[in-house]
Amino acid sequence: MVRQPLSKRANKYLRKFRKWPHSPYKTPWHHNFGQQQAMQKLKQATLEMGFSQEPQTANLPHPFLLSTLIDSFKAYSCDPTPKAYYFVIKTLTNTSQLQDIPALLDHLEHLEKFETPESVLVYLIRFYGLSDKVQDAVDLFFRIPRFRCTPTVCSLNLVLSLLCRKREYLKMVPDILLKSQHMNIRIEESTFRVLIKALCRIKRVGYAIKMLNCMIEDGYGLDETICSSIISSLCEQDDLTSGEAMIIWRDMRKVGFCPGVRDYTNMIRFLVKEGKGMDALDVLNQQKQDGIKPDVVHYTMVLSGLVAEGEYVKLDQLFDEILVFGVVPDVYTYNVYINGLCKQNNIDEAFKIVASMEELECKPNVVTCNTLLGALCLAGDLRKAREVMKEMGWKGVGLNLHSYRIMLDGLVGKGEIGEACFLLEEMLEKCLFPRSSSFDNIIFQMCQKGLIAEAIELTKKIVAKSFVPGARTWEALLLKSGFKQGFSETTVFGLLGQN
DNA sequence: ATAGGGTTAG
Numbered sequence A: 001m002v003r004q005p006l007s008k009r010a011n012k013y014l015r016k017f018r019k020w021p022h023s024p025y026k027t028p029w030h031h032n033f034g035q036q037q038a039m040q041k042l043k044q045a046t047l048e049m050g051f052s053q054e055p056q057t058a059n060l061p062h063p064f065l066l067s068t069l070i071d072s073f074k075a076y077s078c079d080p081t082p083k084a085y086y087f088v089i090k091t092l093t094n095t096s097q098l099q100d101i102p103a104l105l106d107h108l109e110h111l112e113k114f115e116t117p118e119s120v121l122v123y124l125i126r127f128y129g130l131s132d133k134v135q136d137a138v139d140l141f142f143r144i145p146r147f148r149c150t151p152t153v154c155s156l157n158l159v160l161s162l163l164c165r166k167r168e169y170l171k172m173v174p175d176i177l178l179k180s181q182h183m184n185i186r187i188e189e190s191t192f193r194v195l196i197k198a199l200c201r202i203k204r205v206g207y208a209i210k211m212l213n214c215m216i217e218d219g220y221g222l223d224e225t226i227c228s229s230i231i232s233s234l235c236e237q238d239d240l241t242s243g244e245a246m247i248i249w250r251d252m253r254k255v256g257f258c259p260g261v262r263d264y265t266n267m268i269r270f271l272v273k274e275g276k277g278m279d280a281l282d283v284l285n286q287q288k289q290d291g292i293k294p295d296v297v298h299y300t301m302v303l304s305g306l307v308a309e310g311e312y313v314k315l316d317q318l319f320d321e322i323l324v325f326g327v328v329p330d331v332y333t334y335n336v337y338i339n340g341l342c343k344q345n346n347i348d349e350a351f352k353i354v355a356s357m358e359e360l361e362c363k364p365n366v367v368t369c370n371t372l373l374g375a376l377c378l379a380g381d382l383r384k385a386r387e388v389m390k391e392m393g394w395k396g397v398g399l400n401l402h403s404y405r406i407m408l409d410g411l412v413g414k415g416e417i418g419e420a421c422f423l424l425e426e427m428l429e430k431c432l433f434p435r436s437s438s439f440d441n442i443i444f445q446m447c448q449k450g451l452i453a454e455a456i457e458l459t460k461k462i463v464a465k466s467f468v469p470g471a472r473t474w475e476a477l478l479l480k481s482g483f484k485q486g487f488s489e490t491t492v493f494g495l496l497g498q499n
Numbered sequence B: 001a002t003a004g005g006g007t008t009a010g
Helices: A029-048 A065-075 A082-094 A098-110 A118-130 A134-147 A153-163 A173-182 A189-201 A205-217 A224-234 A242-254 A261-273 A277-289 A296-309 A312-324 A331-343 A347-359 A366-378 A382-395 A401-413 A417-429 A436-448 A452-464 A471-481 A487-498
Strands: none
Touching: A029 A065, A029 A082, A065 A082, A065 A098, A082 A098, A082 A118, A098 A134, A118 A134, A118 A153, A134 A153, A134 A173, A153 A173, A153 A189, A189 A205, A189 A224, A205 A224, A224 A242, A224 A261, A242 A261, A242 A277, A261 A277, A261 A296, A277 A296, A277 A312, A296 A312, A296 A331, A312 A331, A331 A347, A331 A366, A347 A366, A366 A382, A366 A401, A382 A401, A401 A417, A401 A436, A417 A436, A417 A452, A436 A452, A436 A471, A452 A471
């Protein structure tokens, strides 16, 4: 590992690299010296008492650190510094000695004279908020002025962001905003940013958008990161429809939002997921106009959206465009396109694409094969489907659950019960279960053919694997076995008993 | 600078 030179890593607030020396005129040097000595004493005493700065190491009860603080400073006859309080507060929080904090705060409030730095209180507010003591955090926020400290937007933003972490606290936000006005805290753009991002995080996009509009009305400049947050959460929620999302997208662009790649990706993904392939295509075209070159992923998503909408002409155009623009399609892209061809029942063309994939050294995968298998089974071409399955074997494309289910349904659909049972055995060995409707279908067909004993055997086997057959299985078994005396009670109810 | 983002299945 290459280390950076110390000077580059250095924090300029560390004494060694401090830009400005402590101002000598405020405190006489000896007073300052005394305070430093007292601080040393405090730190030393803290260590000796077994406090450690490492969190969660102290579990013994400790003497009250506040007295140590006071004693240390008394010994050098000087006043405790804010720094000393900060040190004690940090020690207490790091060692989970929270019970001592209220007394310390009371002392700080009533017996000290100095202006408490906001950062000290901010530290404690954040600590409370993050350790699920939100009410304590809020109380401390309101109490800030009593520590002779003028709260700024920093504290406000912190409290707001803490409240926004959980829905249950969200209702406190308006009250805090109102009261903060009485505390003379000026709301800033950053406050809006905190609130909007928090709303986005908890997927209240509607409110986030309203707030964005307020910001715009109040004359704040458009913040791109806020827009991006809104777009991103817009795309994750399901309260707003894709139509509403499109309107919001358009309005944002109207007021000058320039989406980035991420925004385009999110938007396209959302539209495709909502079945709006043509809208996704629109957005893709905007992206090109904005000079952001779509990559394979963008194209692949839009292609799949077009397949879903059955827009095959657009599909072909876009697939051609990919090649023209020099974007290299990958398995995902080909799979989507092949799926499109299969949906059009153009299986021959699909196989041609597979062949060209192999020429281009883009190896077909399970998804490719499953797509072909599905199309072949649907077309009733079991011969070819079997071939594809065999090929998967030698090409090292492992069959997955879906491959088996597709093939099983293909066989059952064609009434190939013997072969279906054979495949089912193979599945059960691998602990891959059929869809229950497929199993029901097999049993139903077996019963139709009078293979009742076999049907019961198979049901037993699958029930033993704690698979629950559907109603149709039981119905088929009961109806058929009812013809043979005693079968229904002894066998079928026996099966039921196993579960 | 890099990874991850995207595909099939009634």
